[in-house]
Amino acid sequence: MAEMIATRSAYGKALVSLGARRNDVVVLDADLSKSTMTAEFAKAFPDRFVQMGISEQDMMATAAGLAAAGKVAYASTFAVFAAGRAFEQVRNSVCYPQLDVKVCATHAGLTVGDDGGSHQAIEDIALMRVLPNMKVFVPSDATVTEWIVKQAAEVPGPVYVRLGRLPVPVLYQPDQRFEVGRAATLRNGNDVAIIACGLMVSKALEAADILIAQGIEARVIDMFSIKPLDLEAIACAAADCGAIVTAEEHSIIGGLGGAVAEAVTSAGKCVPVERIGVADKFGKSGKPDQLLEAYGLTAESVAQAALRCIARARGM
Amino acid sequence: MVSRRVECSKQLAAIAAKLRVDVMEMVFRVQTGHLGGSLSAAEILTTLYYHQLNVDPNNPDWPDRDRFVLGKGHAAPALYVVLADLGFFPREELKSLRQINCMLQGHPDMRKTPGVEMSTGSLGHGLSAAIGMALAARLDGKHYHVWALLGDGELDEGQIWEAAAYASFSGLTNLTAIVDFNRVQLDGPTDCILCMDPVADKWRSFGWNVVEADGHCVDSLLKAYEEALAVTERTGKPSVILAHTVKGKGVSFMEGQAAWHGGVPNAQQYEQAMKELTQQLELRGDCGCSR
Numbered sequence: 226m227a228e229m230i231a232t233r234s235a236y237g238k239a240l241v242s243l244g245a246r247r248n249d250v251v252v253l254d255a256d257l258s259k260s261t262m263t264a265e266f267a268k269a270f271p272d273r274f275v276q277m278g279i280s281e282q283d284m285m286a287t288a289a290g291l292a293a294a295g296k297v298a299y300a301s302t303f304a305v306f307a308a309g310r311a312f313e314q315v316r317n318s319v320c321y322p323q324l325d326v327k328v329c330a331t332h333a334g335l336t337v338g339d340d341g342g343s344h345q346a347i348e349d350i351a352l353m354r355v356l357p358n359m360k361v362f363v364p365s366d367a368t369v370t371e372w373i374v375k376q377a378a379e380v381p382g383p384v385y386v387r388l389g390r391l392p393v394p395v396l397y398q399p400d401q402r403f404e405v406g407r408a409a410t411l412r413n414g415n416d417v418a419i420i421a422c423g424l425m426v427s428k429a430l431e432a433a434d435i436l437i438a439q440g441i442e443a444r445v446i447d448m449f450s451i452k453p454l455d456l457e458a459i460a461c462a463a464a465d466c467g468a469i470v471t472a473e474e475h476s477i478i479g480g481l482g483g484a485v486a487e488a489v490t491s492a493g494k495c496v497p498v499e500r501i502g503v504a505d506k507f508g509k510s511g512k513p514d515q516l517l518e519a520y521g522l523t524a525e526s527v528a529q530a531a532l533r534c535i536a537r538a539r540g541m
Numbered sequence: 542m543v544s545r546r547v548e549c550s551k552q553l554a555a556i557a558a559k560l561r562v563d564v565m566e567m568v569f570r571v572q573t574g575h576l577g578g579s580l581s582a583a584e585i586l587t588t589l590y591y592h593q594l595n596v597d598p599n600n601p602d603w604p605d606r607d608r609f610v611l612g613k614g615h616a617a618p619a620l621y622v623v624l625a626d627l628g629f630f631p632r633e634e635l636k637s638l639r640q641i642n643c644m645l646q647g648h649p650d651m652r653k654t655p656g657v658e659m660s661t662g663s664l665g666h667g668l669s670a671a672i673g674m675a676l677a678a679r680l681d682g683k684h685y686h687v688w689a690l691l692g693d694g695e696l697d698e699g700q701i702w703e704a705a706a707y708a709s710f711s712g713l714t715n716l717t718a719i720v721d722f723n724r725v726q727l728d729g730p731t732d733c734i735l736c737m738d739p740v741a742d743k744w745r746s747f748g749w750n751v752v753e754a755d756g757h758c759v760d761s762l763l764k765a766y767e768e769a770l771a772v773t774e775r776t777g778k779p780s781v782i783l784a785h786t787v788k789g790k791g792v793s794f795m796e797g798q799a800a801w802h803g804g805v806p807n808a809q810q811y812e813q814a815m816k817e818l819t820q821q822l823e824l825r826g827d828c829g830c831s832r
Contacts, residue, residue, distance in 0.1 A: 251676075251677075251680070272680065273680065275676060277707060278703075278706070278707065278710075280700075280703035280704075280706075280707065282665075282669075282699070282700045282703060283669045283672075283700055283703035283704045283707060284669075285669075286666040286667075286669030286670050286673070286700070286704075287669045287670070287672050287673040287676070287704070287707070288673060289659070289666075289669075289670050289673060290610075290659065290669065290670035290671060290672060290673020290674045290675075290676070290677070291673040291674070291676055291677050292673070293651065293658065293659055293670065293673065293674060294608070294673065294674040294677030294678065294681075295604070295677060295681075296677050296680070298673070313663060314666060314669075314700075317660070317662070317663040317666060318659075318660070318663075318666045318669070318670060321650075321660050322650070322651050322652055322659070322660035323652060
């Protein structure tokens with residue numbers, strides 16, 4: 226059984242080690258530091274922590290001002306507020322002037338749980354990836370989270386990192402190497418490709434286990450870099466497997482599934498794409514596992530989508 | 542870059558009068574751009590850039606420079622005239638305001654225009670960005686001052702008040718806001734659209750010192766800057782200067798008229814406007830000081 230760590234926890238830890246290494250890193254939060262885990266940075270570097278109060282719009286533009294004056298500003302709140310409430314500040318004060326603001330949004334997706342649909346961001350990937358100059362990352366585990374949080378300080382310009390509340394399995398060894406714009410292939414196979422992000426990567430691995438019992442070898446790709454997207458991995462998946470399933474804890478509109486579908490058509494590949502995600506609905510209260518079940522974000526539904534996709538490919 | 546500092550208030554008034562002429566000429570030429578709020582900010586921008594701000598046109602990225610954020614980014618034409626005159630970029634650029642592939646975008650763009658500290662235009666962002674710069678100065682132990690110019694219509698934006706609360710709560714003493722208080726917004730007089738009176742009381746209740754000034758009187762503005770800085774130092778609270786102005790100032794038929802927020806003159810109107818503005822320039826004339 227893999228160790229379980231929430232990506233937000235890995236974020237809190239990574240920030241502290243980054244802060245120790247780089248004096249120009251400042252962190253802003255909008256009264257959620259105990260939940261976003263920036264409280265750890267606040268404790269370690271109180272001078273470089275900016276508590277903004279419940280004012281996300283002000284926070285994003287203040288982060289932009291800090292960045293304009295030479296800082297690398299990490300701004301954290303829940304994804305629904307970071308990408309939604311403060312969208313226009315992120316657009317005009319961060320992305321338009323290409324400032325070094327790293328928006329690290331936690332509590333993304335349905336697994337926020339009990340708080341309900343008002344707090345479950347299912348559209349933030351779509352909102353952030355449409356912005357010019359923005360880079361979008363959805364880490365699947367603690368290891369890749371730690372890497373991307375540190376990498377974000379090295380990558381010039383705006384970055385959006387989507388983090389989760391729920392502990393998720395650690396998928397990578399600490400010495401695993403990652404690259405911006407390069408997906409990680411976790412399992413090889415040529416019958417179907419499952420391209421996933423965030424906590425759906427571990428579900429995709431479970432789905433691959435289900436499929437192998439039926440003699441189907443699924444390729445599992447962790448597309449943690451949504452923008453820049455790994456077009457080569459997608460084109461290869463289309464060419465090698467002829468069938469693609471996407472899986473994300475996000476609306477099936479505009480997120481990873483949308484990005485992959487765009488890439489497949491742009492590459493001129495005629496392969497079916499089945500998108501697993503939230504089917505154009507808001508979330509609701511419930512336990513995280515109940516919600517994933519209720520919205521079809523399970524290993525079983527990914528495996529079923531794979532079978533459908535293979536059948537569609539054969540019929541083409 | 543203190544050497545450029547103009548002390549003579551007559552000379553500053555003359556620079557402001559010239560700025561109006563240049564703004565009118567520039568906007569008329571390209572038939573696009575916001576005149577009303579540019580004309581109302583003429584003395585404010587002049588006193589800041591020719592007297593108050595420590596900036597160096599030859600070294601726009603000098604780390605210790607004062608920062609100026611034009612919250613009311615639509616007054617870009619006035620800012621561009623000032624920056625060009627100071628030598629941040631060639632005056633020639635003024636001719637291609639808002640044109641395809643130009644340096645001078647419709648609203649200030651820090652990535653395209655030397656001397657522009659922050660990309661603005663979406664109202665309500667500027668004060669927050671100025672706060673970020675002031676925080677950075679405090680962290681770095683630098684002594685530069687950050688100035689933000691807001692429109693009074695801009696005060697409708699909720700983000701302004703988020704920022705106002707934050708700035709006073711965190712005791713920012715290296716930040717001063719100025720409100721170009723011309724009492725007219727795009728759709729009409731602020732009294733009819735969304736009256737924010739009593740504006741001074743609102744800022745005070747948010748923990749700011751308030752200094753009132755005649756936004757078209759150079760001496761009044763200079764005194765207000767001094768007072769704002771002194772009272773901030775004394776109280777540990779940021780100051781806001783309510784600079785009472787007239788939208789479209791200097792052109793009789795534009796003054797106080799919402800239609801000239803974004804309206805541009807035809808040839809006949811332009812002739813009349815230039816006649817009035819050049820007359821004012823001649824009146825303010827040469828004070829005898831050498832610049």
